[in-house]
Amino acid sequence: MSFADLGLSDELLQAVEAAGYTEPTPIQAQAIPPVLMMKDLIGIAQTGTGKTASFVLPMIDVLAHGRRRALMPRSLILEPTRELAAQVAENFEKYGKNHDLRMALLIGGVQMGDQVKALQEGVDVLIATPGRLMDLFERGKILLTGCELLVIDEADRMLDMGFIPDIETICSKLPTNRQTLLFSATMPPVIKKLADRFLSNPKYIEVARPASTNTNIEQFKLQVSARKKREALRELLRTDNVSTAIIFCNRKTTVRELAKSLKRYDFKAGEIHGDMDQSSRIAELERFKSGAINILVASDVAARGLDVKGVSHVFNFDTPWHPDDYVHRIGRTGRGGATGRAFTLITPEDAEAIENVEKLTGGKIPVYRLASDGGEALDDTREEAPVSAKAAAPAKRRKRPARSETGKVEAARPVEAKKPVDARPTQAERPAPKAPRPEVREPERTGRGRTAHRETSDRYETAGGDQGWNGPVPEFLSVSAIA
Structure with missing residues (x-):
């Protein structure tokens, strides 16, 4: 099957051919005809299957005829992140170059004035994140009553980010006779309820089992202690024929610290996370795409929507908290029929x-063993600990209270009685002094309220705080276990 068999216009087919595509992917072949027929659609597909083009291409032809009006976009595409919104905008520019369509990008992190000006001139396609769209709507800068077509992209990601209430509000402001397309990698109950409420007799398309992973990606898990994660990652980067790689972390602070660490070891690494402003994030992505850097350390803000050609490896420096995020993280490699490799570093806590x-x-993920396993420890003398020695030292010496099989803290075991010294009063002559509680130094705190040692390694984390002293009685006390 070719794109010409799907009913697309000649102008659009020329743009598709110029982009280097000849055959549609399964999701494109199944989604484009019903969209052209103005039907509602639910598309379930894993990342990297060409899902974006499956709605961008037919939308261009659907919107080819019509008139723009100020402040009233003719179509609306909702995206969960700025990066994904920008990527969809790039697709419209690439495939719509032979059409007279005006597009606007409505995202946070950039000046609102230029976006309002574009809306005032009238747009055919508005690509927006829910937060910025709601902001402008509440200011009266945009009207949704003229929207003929709505696309809710990455719906399950919208759910994870807490955007479902905003989406429900937006849908309620749109005309009831619009066309609605919903795309998602999974279909949790909340998304199913959303679809039932706002879609009318939709066509359901599923090209892969929900949350299944790409068969072109070799997956491995690497068992490692929390202290050895960085050196294990460095060994993989040096030995596994890595050309370009994305490394995912669960916390923004870990992203910053790991990127600095890799630079100290002469890796060409960059970083992207939610604390960066939009211009910095775009600049870092351009450096990665151009080859100025070949390693990008990222938080989950980059897990979905990034389409960078030739990513050979994905590393989960932290095991993702949500299993769905694993699918989308490793989906950054093995795209477009290429092969890729994905490694997940797991500690006992994971x-x-x-x-x-x-x-x-x-299925079980195969265990990968480093060449250095069983040999000498890797050199880590150049690593700079993010916390001071004063904060780390007490945490290493502290012991957890003894626990029984039921999980309750056991009482301290009696210590061997010591003979009283003749020059001191006996136990009967004076009351036994209580053993002083040991001094436990409070660990340093980071700016967001987390302990510094918790941010760097869960190995130093204590489970229950100060739950009783289970150590030896100080020698300067003469305490007898016998009354």
Whole structure:
């Protein structure tokens, strides 16, 4: 099957051919005809399947005829992140170059004045994140009563980011006779309820089992202690024929610290996370795409929507908290029929998280062993600890209280009685002094309220705080266990 068989216009076929595509992907072949027929659609497809073009291409032809009006966009595409919105905008520019369509990008992190000016001139396609769209709507800068077509992209990601209430509000402001397209990698109950409420007799398309992973991606898990994660990652980067790689972390602070660490070891690394402004994030992505850097350390803000050609590896420096995020993270490699490799570093604390991932993907992830396993420890003398030695030292010496099989803290064991010194009063002559509680130094705090040692390694984390002293009695006390 070719794109010409799907009913697209000649002008659009020329743009598709110029972009280097000849055959549609399964999601494109199934989604484009019903969209051209003005039907509502639910599309379930894993990342990297060409989902964006499956709605961009037919939208261009649907909107080819019509008139623009100020402040009233003719169509609306909702995206969960700025990066994904910008990527969809690039697709419209690439495929719509032979059409007279005006597009506007409505995202946070950039000046609102230029966006308002574009809306005042009238747009055919408005690509927006829910937050910025709601902001302008409440200011009276945009009217949604003229919207003929709505696309809700990455619906499950919208759910994760808490955008569902905003989407429900936006949908309620749109005309009831519009066409609605909903795309998602999974279909949790909340998204199913959303579709039932706002879509009318939709055509359901599913090209892969929900949350299944790409068969072109070789997946491995690497068992490592929290202290050895960075050196294990460096060994993989040096030995596994890595050309370009994205490394995912769960926390923004970990992204910053890991990127600095890799630079100290002469890796060409950059970073992208939610604390960066939009211009900095775009600049870092351009450096990665151009080859100025070949390693991008990222938080989950980059897990979905990034389409960078030739990413050979994905590394989960932290096992993702949500199993769905695993699918989308590793989907940054193995795209467009290419092969890729994905490694997940797991510590003993990640046992439950990786088990949930394997349940979702439907199979055990093979264990990978480094060449250095069983040999001498890797040199880590150049690593700079993010916390001071004063904060780390007490945490290493502190012991957890003894626990029984039921999980309750056991009482301290009696210590061997010591003979009283003749020059001191006996136990009967004076009351026994209480053993002083040991001094436990409070660990340093970071700006967001987390302990510094918690941000760097869960190995130093204590489970229950100060739950009783279980150590030896100081020698300067003469305490007898016998009354």
